[in-house]
Amino acid sequence: xxxxxxxxxxxxxxxxxxxxxxxxxxxxxxxxxxxxxxxxxxxxxxxxxxxxxxxxxxxxxxxxxxxxxxxxxxxxxxxxxxxxxxxxxxxxxxxxxxxxxxxxxxxxxxxxxxxxxxxxxxxxxxxxxxxxxxxxxxxxxxxxxxxxxxxxxxxxxxxxxxxxxxxxxxxxxxxxxxxxxxxxxxxxxxxxxxxxxxxxxxxxxxxxxxxxxxxxxxxxxxxxxxxxxxxxxxxxxxxxxxxxxxxxxxxxxxxxxxxxxxxxxxxxxxxxxxxxxxxxxxxxxxxxxxxxxxxxxxxxxxxxxxxxxxxxxxxxxxxxxxxxxxxxxxxxxxxxxxxxxxxxxxxxxxxxxxxxxxxxxxxxxxxxxxxxxxxxxxxxxxxxxxxxxxxxxxxxxxxxxxxxxxxxxxxxxxxxxxxxxxxxxxxxxxxxxxxxxxxxxxxxxxxxxxxxxxxxxxxxxxxxxxxxxxxxxxxxxxxxxxxxxxxxxxxxxxxxxxxxxxxxxxxxxxxxxxxxxxxxxxxxxxxxxxxxxxxxxxxxxxxxxxxxxxxxxxxxxxxxxxxxxxxxxxxxxxxxxxxxxxxxxxxxxxxxxxxxxxxxxxxxxxxxxxxxxxxxxxxxxxxxxxxxxxxxxxxxxxxxxxxxxxxxxxxxx
Numbered sequence: 001x002x003x004x005x006x007x008x009x010x011x012x013x014x015x016x017x018x019x020x021x022x023x024x025x026x027x028x029x030x031x032x033x034x035x036x037x038x039x040x041x042x043x044x045x046x047x048x049x050x051x052x053x054x055x056x057x058x059x060x061x062x063x064x065x066x067x068x069x070x071x072x073x074x075x076x077x078x079x080x081x082x083x084x085x086x087x088x089x090x091x092x093x094x095x096x097x098x099x100x101x102x103x104x105x106x107x108x109x110x111x112x113x114x115x116x117x118x119x120x121x122x123x124x125x126x127x128x129x130x131x132x133x134x135x136x137x138x139x140x141x142x143x144x145x146x147x148x149x150x151x152x153x154x155x156x157x158x159x160x161x162x163x164x165x166x167x168x169x170x171x172x173x174x175x176x177x178x179x180x181x182x183x184x185x186x187x188x189x190x191x192x193x194x195x196x197x198x199x200x201x202x203x204x205x206x207x208x209x210x211x212x213x214x215x216x217x218x219x220x221x222x223x224x225x226x227x228x229x230x231x232x233x234x235x236x237x238x239x240x241x242x243x244x245x246x247x248x249x250x251x252x253x254x255x256x257x258x259x260x261x262x263x264x265x266x267x268x269x270x271x272x273x274x275x276x277x278x279x280x281x282x283x284x285x286x287x288x289x290x291x292x293x294x295x296x297x298x299x300x301x302x303x304x305x306x307x308x309x310x311x312x313x314x315x316x317x318x319x320x321x322x323x324x325x326x327x328x329x330x331x332x333x334x335x336x337x338x339x340x341x342x343x344x345x346x347x348x349x350x351x352x353x354x355x356x357x358x359x360x361x362x363x364x365x366x367x368x369x370x371x372x373x374x375x376x377x378x379x380x381x382x383x384x385x386x387x388x389x390x391x392x393x394x395x396x397x398x399x400x401x402x403x404x405x406x407x408x409x410x411x412x413x414x415x416x417x418x419x420x421x422x423x424x425x426x427x428x429x430x431x432x433x434x435x436x437x438x439x440x441x442x443x444x445x446x447x448x449x450x451x452x453x454x455x456x457x458x459x460x461x462x463x464x465x466x467x468x469x470x471x472x473x474x475x476x477x478x479x480x481x482x483x484x485x486x487x488x489x490x491x492x493x494x495x496x497x498x499x500x501x502x503x504x505x506x507x508x509x510x511x512x513x514x515x516x517x518x519x520x521x522x523x524x525x526x527x528x529x530x531x532x533x534x535x536x537x538x539x540x541x542x543x544x545x546x547x548x549x550x551x552x553x554x555x556x557x558x559x560x561x562x563x564x565x566x567x568x569x570x571x572x573x574x575x576x577x578x579x580x581x582x583x584x585x586x587x588x589x590x591x592x593x594x595x596x597x598x599x600x601x602x603x604x605x606x607x608x609x610x611x612x613x614x615x616x617x618x619x620x621x622x623x624x625x626x627x628x629x630x631x632x633x634x635x636x637x638x639x640x641x642x643x644x645x646x647x648x649x650x651x652x653x
Contacts, residue, residue: 012236013236016236017236019231019236020240021240025244027121028219028244030124032252032255033125033294034360035214035215036259037364040259040277042267042268043207043266048201050260051191051256052202054252054256061245064375065225069225070225071238072399073378074229080234084110085544091381094387094388099380100440102380104321104433104440106374106381107374110224110308110371111312111429112370113367114305114306114308114309115349115353116350116424116425118302118305118350119142122298123138123354123360124276125291125295126291129141131291143351154328172244175247175250176247178254178281179247179249179254182281186260186261187257189257212413216413216414223375224304225237227312255281258281310337310343311337322439323435323614324619325341325619328340329547337547362421366421368422373411375410379403382400438610441611442608445604445607445608446592452489454489455488456488462531465498466506466507471505473505475585476507476569477507477510477569477584478498478508478586478588479510479512479585479586480494487537488530509536511535512540513539514625517542520544522542522546527557540553550627589621590634590636590637594612
């Protein structure tokens with residue numbers, strides 16, 4: 001980890017607190033735009049529902065966001081990085097195989113949530129225009145804003161980031177002041193801090209349990225808050241959360257104070273077709289400013305989830321959950337990346353959501369069902385993290401039990417949303433789960449059928465081949481990428497390629513292995529000399545958030561070795577050697593295809609056929625490793641699974 005990155009996690013600074021406001025709280029910070037509106041819907045305003053709902057909001061933000069995420073889960077960091085895949089990389093050390101299941105479900109659910117958060121946030125904000133133009137169609141405006149938002153991703157968020165922090169500071173200050181004005185007028189609303197009102201709503205009121213599914217919307221950004229921890233650091237998040245939570249509660253209680261003094265009316269009678277208590281508590285003269293600030297805050301909220309999705313996919317690729325896709329690094333900022341395919345996939349997903357649901361009130365039904373699944377999966381992984389940390393059972397068991405009870409209650413309340421739009425996010429999550437599961441299983445099957453041999457058995461023949469002038473030279477330096485974890489082993493297919501496919505004479509053979517670590521930021525390498533001046537192996541140990549730019553890294557290693565006098569890379573051709581001309585480097589990559597000789601079980605056939613189909617759409621091996629296509633040779637190898645041992649031929653005369 002770079003020094004500046006390490007400082008980010010250990011230091012508490014005013015700048016860090018401001019950046020945290022701009023990056024971390026977008027999703028959770030814009031929830032006042034739609035939570036109270038969703039709780040009331042088109043029903044008559046009832047003080048029991050308003051006070052019970054706001055009491056539920058307070059206790060949800062306290063138990064779920066503050067205690068579970070800000071205090072406990074943020075402690076489960078992987079060298080300063082957060083998120084469900086970073087947590088999985090930590091608990092992977094327990095060697096419990098099935099933990100892959102909550103990791104894949106949770107990651108997929110969070111990505112599915114990333115497709116609905118931008119539309120609901122931007123739509124809720126833009127619909128404020130209807131206060132002045134009741135009949136305006138907001139769909140084209142929302143799509144236009146989303147298009148601009150996704151287009152600017154390729155330039156990175158460094159420039160936009162400078163604008164984010166002051167904008168979100170203005171947003172949260174506005175939330176607090178607007179709420180405070182209403183609370184000052186009707187201070188009796190503070191009695192909703194009493195959990196009795198939440199209990200009364202959930203147990204006595206006929207619609208109480210259904211309201212819980214809508215209350216959940218106030219905490220949906222908690223998972224994104226954990227995922228983005230690496231950008232700002234734990235201390236900055238914990239301190240800034242005090243301010244953020246205070247302003248959110250002031251606004252929620254302000255909306256409640258306004259509503260209980262309009263008991264018996266409806267939101268529609270108070271504010272027209274799209275009456276929203278968020279805008280109703282504003283003074284008429286301030287509403288145009290409020291709409292602009294809310295729209296900008298909604299765009300920033302969307303930005304946080306988009307960049308979070310890029311990070312998530314990058315981690316999924318490194319952990320072998322996702323096919324290799326092109327990654328760009330728009331700025332020098334650590335962790336700043338842009339994935340074009342995911343960017344436009346998210347954009348078209350968001351546009352589809354906007355066209356399908358049209359109104360933010362319709363989107364509320366689809367929102368929350370996927371993210372509660374993610375939260376449950378995080379709780380399961382957190383349980384194993386606490387076991388790893390040897391936390392006392394009398395503390396851990398009640399804690400995990402309470403959170404599973406809370407989250408399964410939210411899930412049960414959210415299940416009612418399935419037919420009203422929740423199926424959309426679940427279908428998206430299921431597609432993502434299928435891709436991740438297929439990729440992971442295929443890699444596992446692939447590995448189990450890869451034959452590994454000892455390099456020791458081939459040292460003599462490689463040494464002789466290197467000096468056999470009867471065979472035309474293939475390259476001065478021949479480089480093979482290998483998946484063999486041990487430095488004294490190699491795949492049989494690599495030896496087949498060198499010795500049998502077409503004997504490849506080279507002066508020096510290089511075997512290069514990339515080992516992805518369970519920590520995020522590390523760039524180390526080890527050189528093993530197997531045969532002096534003939535055969536070397538380089539092992540790169542890279543963090544799961546580091547780019548795999550093998551071309552650049554390999555050149556750097558060779559440069560170091562030359563300076564240390566470990567290897568001579570000048571050409572061995574007499575005329576070129578005399579003039580100190582460097583030898584050529586050629587990379588050989590193997591590309592597998594499913595052999596017709598394979599006798600597959602039905603599920604292997606399904607997994608492998610799906611894998612090769614996805615592989616066609618993903619990045620090629622040489623581009624994934626950052627290699628120069630001019631110096632790369634791709635060799636195709638048949639992949640034989642369960643080959644029949646004996647065909648059973650009969651010879652006839």
